[in-house]
Amino acid sequence: MEVATYVAAPSGGLALARLGADVIRIDPLGGASDHHRWPLAPGGGSLYWTGLNKGKRSVAVDLRSPRGQELVTALVTERGTLLDNTVGWGWLADERLRASRPDLVHVRVQGRPDGGPALDYTVNAAVGVPDLTGPAGLSGPVNHQLPAWDLLTGSQAVNAVLAGLLHRAATGEGSYAEVALSDVALGAVADLGWLGEAQLRGQDRPKQGNHIYGSFGTSFRTADGGHVIVVAMTRRQWRALQEATGTAEVLARLGERAGLDLDLEENRYRLRDELVGVLAPWFAERDVEAVTKAFADTSVLWQRYRSLTEVAAAGDEPLLDEVDQPGIGPVVAARSAVRWPAAAPEAVESAPALGADTEAVLADELGLGQVEIAILVDEGVIR
Amino acid sequence: MEVATYVAAPSGGLALARLGADVIRIDPLGGASDHHRWPLAPGGGSLYWTGLNKGKRSVAVDLRSPRGQELVTALVTERGTLLDNTVGWGWLADERLRASRPDLVHVRVQGRPDGGPALDYTVNAAVGVPDLTGPAGLSGPVNHQLPAWDLLTGSQAVNAVLAGLLHRAATGEGSYAEVALSDVALGAVADLGWLGEAQLRGQDRPKQGNHIYGSFGTSFRTADGGHVIVVAMTRRQWRALQEATGTAEVLARLGERAGLDLDLEENRYRLRDELVGVLAPWFAERDVEAVTKAFADTSVLWQRYRSLTEVAAAGDEPLLDEVDQPGIGPVVAARSAVRWPAAAPEAVESAPALGADTEAVLADELGLGQVEIAILVDEGVIR
Structure with missing residues (x-):
């Protein structure tokens, strides 16, 4: 009842x-x-x-x-x-x-x-x-x-x-x-630890757009005006993303200059703006179809943002x-x-x-x- | 396990x-x-x-x-x-x-x-x-x-x-x-009907800020830089809000001019920008304490936005x-x-x-x- x-x-x-x-x-x-x-x-x-x-x-x-x-x-x-x-x-x-x-x-x-x-x-x-x-x-x-x-x-x-x-x-x-x-x-x-963080650190986490707190994941705009979210929480996902986008060398230098091991997700979070700076042009040059092709058969964890009408039409x-x-x-x-x-x-x-x-x-x-x-x-x- | x-x-x-x-x-x-x-x-x-x-x-x-x-x-x-x-x-x-x-x-x-x-x-x-x-x-x-x-x-x-x-x-x-x-x-x-709406209407709901879709509820800035959310889904909440803010007359005229009965929540949604235009100055002139006082012992459904440090400190x-x-x-x-x-x-x-x-x-x-x-x-x- x-x-x-x-x-x-x-x-x-x-x-x-x-x-x-x-x-x-x-x-x-x-x-x-x-x-x-x-x-x-x-x-x-x-x-x-x-x-x-x-x-x-x-x-x-x-x-x-x-x-x-x-x-x-x-x-x-x-x-x-x-x-x-x-x-x-x-x-x-x-x-x-x-x-x-x-x-x-x-x-x-x-x-x-x-x-x-x-x-x-x-x-x-x-x-x-x-x-x-x-x-x-x-x-x-x-x-x-x-x-x-x-x-x-x-x-x-x-x-x-x-x-x-x-x-x-x-x-x-x-x-x-x-x-x-x-x-x-x-x-x-x-339960998520957010309240304990606020209590013990005494400061609020600022707004961070589409970034995933403490890891690497955010949205990118593609050449055709679409958007995708790409997540690299695990080392495997991170390596796959670098490989598929051909950014491994540039990102390695970036990590070295900052003195941060980018194989650790918290360091990818710390350097998120710089990582976006390197990766965003790769997405901006490709439409969603090209991104789909490049990430096929890789371990890159990603998803195109869809509107509800697109979901309904699929x-x-x-x-x-x-x-x-x-x-x-x-x-x-x-x-x-x-x-x-x-x-x-x-x-x-x-x-x-x-x-x-x-x-x-x-x-x-x-x-x-x-x-x-x-x-x-x-x-x-x-x- | x-x-x-x-x-x-x-x-x-x-x-x-x-x-x-x-x-x-x-x-x-x-x-x-x-x-x-x-x-x-x-x-x-x-x-x-x-x-x-x-x-x-x-x-x-x-x-x-x-x-x-x-x-x-x-x-x-x-x-x-x-x-x-x-x-x-x-x-x-x-x-x-x-x-x-x-x-x-x-x-x-x-x-x-x-x-x-x-x-x-x-x-x-x-x-x-x-x-x-x-x-x-x-x-x-x-x-x-x-x-x-x-x-x-x-x-x-x-x-x-x-x-x-x-x-x-x-x-x-x-x-x-x-x-x-x-x-x-x-x-x-x-289950929420969003997918059916997209399917049957063939169009996407646009971003609408802090508004509640199909009803009246949104955020207001107070004189001290705080924010509150006020919701008037039911007729009772809507009447209480008008009474507590002294806006009943102005809002009645607004509804008449638009030919919409504002006692219906869908009409409050349709006229949301105009309603905010009338109500926002009331909040902008008061700090959160004054708002709290004005809404005490009324049926206004509202809440101050808190940060996590405020939640933890409470x-x-x-x-x-x-x-x-x-x-x-x-x-x-x-x-x-x-x-x-x-x-x-x-x-x-x-x-x-x-x-x-x-x-x-x-x-x-x-x-x-x-x-x-x-x-x-x-x-x-x-x-």
Whole structure:
């Protein structure tokens, strides 16, 4: 069961559906605040909502009515597993639900651990990432566009659900876990050593453009106006890059003059501007096709920067499928990134139309008959 | 058991340790290629390695020697669970391991699904995120600095491990799953609807600075040179922002002139530049303290951008603890972002010194005696 909105918890429900769970998403009549979010298809349907709710069943009820709340509570009790982000909804408080289903596995996604509001964009600002993102010398923060904290929080919530199910399988006990966006973000910058670095060195890492901190990797512009990223973290990648670009001698002299062994990645980072000075002309003289040719069958680790339209047009990825999405039509959609090589790749399921499964779920899960369902429709609790 | 390097799989092992698993990390003698990665403490210890390996046990063996490979294989067989990123290591191929432990739960993190190499930075370029990140009008890609795909891949790998353990608990069967960085990234831009938008509209979203696509949220500069992000996704947040900044009338006229109902978030996005024009002076006239005061006890959703040194200095987060880290000394470290409110917050464990648990693990898990261990030391298989 999922009672949630926006990206974090619904992306968790999506992951659970991909793992084979029968996920029922609960929405208010007419959809929650995320039902019409951008991006939209040309016809107006939300690619955001349908993207995040693939393979789930949809139940829509009047969540403000006592009868609607009763139905959702009964479904949670019947199902025994709940992922939500319903901070402040007293009727879905864990202790109330647990009273009728003691072994409930319940995970709640929050903004802050105290229940206060926060979004991906605000927690990102709070933990310092925009401060060190973007072109060197640029003043002011650069937000990521990818809602990385939402996605990571959703995935960590899935870990909590699965850990809860394992614990229940082993002991029969239920559990209640909370995962706050702000904690996920703060935890990540701590785990990566960034917070310790700031604490122990007392200074901030400056913006460094597209460079990879502490190693060698950055972007280059090609003759045709494209861009590529080239990474040389390992000695093998570094040697391959020098060989393929014919820069080994010049770079060796550069290292000698600076007294730095460029076979060590930290020295390549220290001398990054000089290395770019040597390598950039090689890329500037070649279009992407020539670069592709030069790096073929080498150990150079590189990638052309693509736009989303280029990614969509490539259409060569086994991960992608096309689904016929209600409300949208045929559209590209992704399989699970977690793959079981022994199994055949599954067909991607579309997202349900809002409320498409309401009657079936109430009948199957709660045993409601046609008359009871007709009364609920009459009373406006369901449509 | 974890046989892995860099961020993705080790961050997954860290999550498993936080969920209570006894995680043994295997490294080659002297450490793998990630053992000295930046950021470094002033004394030279890697805050990166210690940050990602907290609460694990460390076993270091000569992974190139047949005897070392035998020991690791025996440990995997004994433990029954393996998270690795050892693409191309024949001796750790799933079918070899499974021959001696049929119910093994094995998850492998890869660059690409075909086993080819890729890193966070290259898959990010491949899926189009740097293309739409950064200041409006800026030419060229802007890399994120946060290794978002690594962290998300690590977390999805934990999903796969836990799903495998559940499946084994229910059926007795093992499983083998693969998770590729490139699939995780491609899957995310598909799930968010970005890929469908590019496919169906045939055009790319331009860079839009710090704006939130399809809603209202962006950064403002304050009188003291600070920056804040303000988000008004819901009507309630939007009303609160207008009230707190005294801009309701001006903004109402703006909406009327444009023929757009600004109570709808998509219209706030369409008119974002004009809204910033009205709101920016309010922030420019106030320092962060005055903004804080004006927004206190309102529903305005906002956050001051902080640098990492400010985050580290704040020291007021229940998530954070200080650990005495071997090789580094006292340093800030994070608890699990997944919290069980019913349980007391755990103390954070430090990362082990490299190889600190080698002898104990070989003795406890494989039953090796003192003489056998002494021979392994003599032969240089362990230290």
